[in-house]
Ligand SMILES: O=P(O)(O)OC[C@H]1O[C@H](O[C@H]2O[C@H](CO)[C@@H](O)[C@H](O)[C@H]2O)[C@H](O)[C@@H](O)[C@@H]1O
């Protein structure tokens with residue numbers, strides 16, 4: 001039995017699944033193996049992940065093994081290192097060399113798909129894709145064998161894009177995180193991949209997706225929205241109510257491992273030897289896998305230009321390039337090797353002498369201690385990646401430079417440029433002249449400047465460690481899973497039409513609140529349509545009937561201005577709330593201002609000017625202005641350009657007209673809206689309701705509310721305004737805080753909620769139109785469903801008046817209203833009971 005202490009100290013189990021295990025195996029006998037650390041940043045990063053997890057690694061052991069004796073022996077050796085092998089056997093070549101590194105890798109790094117060679121029918125996109133899927137299934141099998149309930153599964157990289165889906169199909173409860181170590185490309189590039197949708201859909205079944213930088217994460221989100229038509233939100237991707245969280249977790253290293261290594265006698269000895277070897281020369285260092293993405297040819301060309309233009313440096317500088325062999329069986333990598341050799345030979349031939357060579361090129365990996373010695377003695381580290389997920393080599397160099405404070409020249413296309421950009425010299429590796437100048441600047445940099453740049457970089461590398469990366473990811477995975485669980489449950493329900501109708505018939509004082517655009521009309525395609533909008537002729541009769549029913553109040557609550565609402569609804573006996581409730585009228589009366597007192601509107605004119613400025617400079621954009629809110633809309637403009645302009649527009653606004661104003665800024669998908677603080681439909685509806693009750697001299701509380709619209713997210717607070725449980729919880733809170741607040745609107749609302757509404761739980765229907773992610777309880781597909789339902793309500797109630805009846809009813813209503821001596825109807829109605837626990841007296 002597990003003791004209390006044991007159970008408390010039980011660590012979270014974590015299955016780290018990556019193509020590569022942290023160790024690679026070499027066979028030394030029939031049943032014996034030697035293990036050495038695998039190359040590459042993924043392994044370096046993962047080694048730094050917190051020891052607080054009970055981690056098991058699942059991955060390919062770096063070698064093909066077919067015989068049972070060999071497999072068993074290797075599994076045993078790996079078990080000591082907490083590693084579990086996946087034997088890929090016959091699928092390995094087409095999976096790893098083919099699909100992973102021949103197809104996905106170039107796509108992810110903006111290098112485009114290689115031409116498919118139809119001569120070799122054994123190796124096509126399709127055969128490689130099939131092998132890729134099979135390999136992912138082999139990973140699945142091994143995970144299933146080793147999975148225990150409660151384990152977190154952290155999948156890494158582009159090798160395993162199908163694994164999240166396979167695992168969720170096996171057990172939907174498994175918590176899955178996926179992290180991409182490479183960049184994610186622009187959607188334009190990813191779109192070229194034949195199996196793009198299947199791959200994306202699979203990844204989206206994970207609970208949390210991580211990327212190194214905001215660029216990569218936003219490329220991913222945009223790719224999903226463009227290819228799959230799902231919704232991208234600030235949280236991630238939303239698809240039919242399921243949220244897949246997308247977040248940024250920049251990887252780091254274990255800095256202490258490098259700091260300590262630099263103190264080792266062995267490393268110090270190697271440093272002394274290296275200094276002697278390069279005495280009188282400055283050392284520029286390059287450490288890269290021999291991969292196209294690392295830009296080694298570009299590095300050599302930049303160095304060549306530097307030597308060509310700076311004769312005085314020719315005997316005083318050396319470039320030491322460690323080119324770690326990688327993916328040797330992929331044809332592109334073989335070509336790269338000869339290209340790099342050719343360039344090194346040419347430059348050494350051009351600028352070398354019998355006693356000195358400018359480029360020292362090594363086609364091999366080096367051991368960790370020697371690598372640290374190299375990092376420590378180098379004057380300049382030169383990283384010219386054409387595109388790189390992060391580039392940990394640059395972090396490692398900084399960690400080893402505490403004494404020397406050398407200079408980092410870093411490609412702006414490496415993820416690391418977003419973290420080390422302040423201390424490094426950033427370069428565009430394609431620009432040979434820029435690389436050459438950066439080398440010169442680095443070699444000539446003053447000690448003070450080197451000191452300051454190093455300080456900035458070192459501080460970052462120390463604090464943003466691999467441990468932090470791992471901890472952040474895992475803790476987010478924990479949180480995400482429980483959140484997404486809840487979110488799935490929040491999927492809105494289908495509207496129960498019969499119930500809506502029956503409850504309507506049985507109620508005596510009903511309120512129907514409707515949006516305008518997209519609710520009673522189709523969504524506008526462009527601004528000009530607004531002026532021509534007409535209601536559906538079928539809706540006309542329905543609306544007339546509903547509006548004429550003395551037991552029903554119909555309110556249209558819209559962002560539109562007074563003119564438009566007047567024009568469209570002039571003939572109905574209806575309540576209109578324009579500009580999100582800032583103006584109110586019933587169509588037999590005048591517009592009244594419903595703007596709260598003391599509202600700050602000083603920002604409006606300045607904002608209007610900025611909007612005008614950008615409208616003039618962004619073809620097909622437009623803006624709408626009202627007294628309290630302005631919206632700049634670029635949905636018809638070029639989206640990329642519109643977004644860039646929106647960024648600039650916001651800078652202008654924040655620097656100017658709204659810098660000290662009480663406004664909310666809402667950045668929509670294709671719009672920027674500035675509106676007075678707090679003015680949402682949910683806030684306005686309280687005041688509107690009071691006014692309606694007063695003007696109509698209502699003597700019974702509203703006992704049925706149907707509220708439907710195609711509303712902005714910020715306006716969805718209207719759906720929760722009427723929720724009976726929210727009303728009671730608001731009440732309890734507001735009643736308690738009565739003595740501590742002097743907020744007029746809260747008091748009003750309390751008064752209002754108690755007296756105006758008497759909703760049974762089931763007598764409130766909030767209905768969003770076509771929005772999967774909504775605060776409304778129900779959702780319908782389109783505005784037609786709302787129109788159809790309104791029609792059914794209109795004919796459902798036997799007491800519904802005919803059109804002629806309704807006219808006399810209107811007259812009756814007018815007379816009543818004109819003579820109405822306003823009496824608080826609260827005297828006549830039953831007060832709703834407070835929720836349990838709300839014991840304080842109520843201020844009526
Ligand atoms: O396993 P290999 O095929 O030999 O390749 C080595 C690794 O290369 C890639 O590394 C990336 O991960 C680093 C850490 O996040 C990052 O700094 C670097 O920019 C990336 O290139 C690849 O993503 C890994 O899967 C490979 O293991």
Ligand SMILES: O=c1ccn([C@@H]2O[C@H](COP(=O)(O)OP(=O)(O)O)[C@@H](O)[C@H]2O)c(=O)[nH]1
Nearest residue numbers: 039040041042044289324365366391392393
């Ligand atoms: O001979 C070597 C030289 C370097 N590295 C390591 O390889 C990793 C390279 O990571 P990086 O993120 O820079 O790029 P990647 O190779 O993963 O694309 C670093 O941790 C280096 O320490 C290695 O394993 N063997």
